Amino acid sequence: MNKIITLLLFLCSVLFFTTLSVQAEGLERPVPTDKEIIRFIETMPFEFTKVQPYKKQPSVNDPGKTMNDSALNMLNFIRLLSGLPAVSENENYSDLAQSASYIMNRGHQFSHYLTPPQGMSSEDLLFKKGKHAARSSNIGFGYQNIVQSIMTGYMYDEDASNIEVVGHRKWLLDPTLQAVGFGQVKHYTALYVFDHISTVNKELPTVYNWTIDQLERNAAKYVDGEIKIAWPPENMPIQYSPNDLPFSLSLGASYSLDKPIIQMTNSRTGQQITIDSEKLKKNEHYSVSPSGYGKLQAIVWRPNSDVIHYKAGDQWTIHIDGLQKEGQVTYIEYKITLFDLQKSLPEIAVQDNMTVFKDEKFSIKSKRDYNYSSDAVFWTSSNDTDFSFSTKDKKVISKRSPNTFIARKIGVYYARMTNDNKLNVKITVIEDPSIVKLIKTTKNVSVKKGQRIKIKATVQPTTAKNKKLSYSSANKKIATVSKTGSVKGVSKGQTTITIRSANQVTKKVSIQIK
Numbered sequence: 085m086n087k088i089i090t091l092l093l094f095l096c097s098v099l100f101f102t103t104l105s106v107q108a109e110g111l112e113r114p115v116p117t118d119k120e121i122i123r124f125i126e127t128m129p130f131e132f133t134k135v136q137p138y139k140k141q142p143s144v145n146d147p148g149k150t151m152n153d154s155a156l157n158m159l160n161f162i163r164l165l166s167g168l169p170a171v172s173e174n175e176n177y178s179d180l181a182q183s184a185s186y187i188m189n190r191g192h193q194f195s196h197y198l199t200p201p202q203g204m205s206s207e208d209l210l211f212k213k214g215k216h217a218a219r220s221s222n223i224g225f226g227y228q229n230i231v232q233s234i235m236t237g238y239m240y241d242e243d244a245s246n247i248e249v250v251g252h253r254k255w256l257l258d259p260t261l262q263a264v265g266f267g268q269v270k271h272y273t274a275l276y277v278f279d280h281i282s283t284v285n286k287e288l289p290t291v292y293n294w295t296i297d298q299l300e301r302n303a304a305k306y307v308d309g310e311i312k313i314a315w316p317p318e319n320m321p322i323q324y325s326p327n328d329l330p331f332s333l334s335l336g337a338s339y340s341l342d343k344p345i346i347q348m349t350n351s352r353t354g355q356q357i358t359i360d361s362e363k364l365k366k367n368e369h370y371s372v373s374p375s376g377y378g379k380l381q382a383i384v385w386r387p388n389s390d391v392i393h394y395k396a397g398d399q400w401t402i403h404i405d406g407l408q409k410e411g412q413v414t415y416i417e418y419k420i421t422l423f424d425l426q427k428s429l430p431e432i433a434v435q436d437n438m439t440v441f442k443d444e445k446f447s448i449k450s451k452r453d454y455n456y457s458s459d460a461v462f463w464t465s466s467n468d469t470d471f472s473f474s475t476k477d478k479k480v481i482s483k484r485s486p487n488t489f490i491a492r493k494i495g496v497y498y499a500r501m502t503n504d505n506k507l508n509v510k511i512t513v514i515e516d517p518s519i520v521k522l523i524k525t526t527k528n529v530s531v532k533k534g535q536r537i538k539i540k541a542t543v544q545p546t547t548a549k550n551k552k553l554s555y556s557s558a559n560k561k562i563a564t565v566s567k568t569g570s571v572k573g574v575s576k577g578q579t580t581i582t583i584r585s586a587n588q589v590t591k592k593v594s595i596q597i598k
Contacts, residue, residue: 177265
């Protein structure tokens, strides 16, 4: 009897611990809310479609220097979505990245392994910096700016040469990453990601100075063996979720792989997709990315993009079997919610007040243009009902085209957005102080036949930038006028001299020839 009880207890303990060993694991990472994501975009914007700005333009012999606030915000936005800490820009790393971009552009070589371009020696410091940085950076070609290279290049990593390891992505999601550097020359970009000061000092001794804090923090890196980092993450904007986007799950050293099987289930549509690493179907992808990229190993997969179409509102459950943690069978399950950034952004906000010039076109600016992706929806006024004005007289304020108006009368008016009464703007209409509004001179002038007289004319306001005037005679047989306003009597009679400003303000003067 005791033997039976002992055996039963043993079996129960085996079942108990077996059950514990296969409990589902989540990602266990901070998940930003929609509001937190929107707040980030509002306070730390990134310019997705604008040409790369520079602090100093590159030249033939000078790498130049990029403006990197937008690129840093883009990278930290990605890390926010992934539940990772923000990174900073290191000026030394940016100098290296810019050097790599410069050497690539000068030598027309898109490679991590650079050779000296024509006219440059391998001993030149600029080449040494570029050579080191090219091997220590994500590099891109063909992007309008660094922001584009980060999201649509490095984070997608969907092409045949990159999908196996999604290495660019993994370096940006490196949990130990503290600082980066950015560079771009023409269409060549570099993002310095090998955040190891000791390596820089070894290959480029005495070139850069570092603070004690930088040295101490850089040397004290630690990777949690149980960390899990997914892309796409658990709260993902649809704007960054193309149908051919590879999925990746980076895993700490505590995990090992045993023929993983990934199951994806769309809770909205019920669609189920199973990717068996041992039995891939047509156009499916599975690979293992080693830990040499971004400190962590990762599994990479992609469903057949012909049978999948991601939409805002989808929630995909990702279930992964075939894993072990510290030698024990386990599985990981998490949910990815896709949401529309554009619909989540705040209502259109118009500027508080504006001053416009009489008789000149103006537009009412809004803050809907966040420029967060290449397909962002930019707001424009489309018809007469978009704005109503405190004056109903279209002769006072008239619409010329979508979101383009002209004020014909000086005064203070109010514009209100018709679909949101809280959104209104005060419009003050004034004269433009930089253009001629009035020409002052005598109305009547007389001169004897054969003699000359100078017409004295002045413009108002005195702040007008272009005070130049032109003169013309209505009847040159009676009187002529020079470019400077000197009138000569030709024959007896009366005619008119017209004075005209550059912006077509006119004044007529009656001339009597005696």
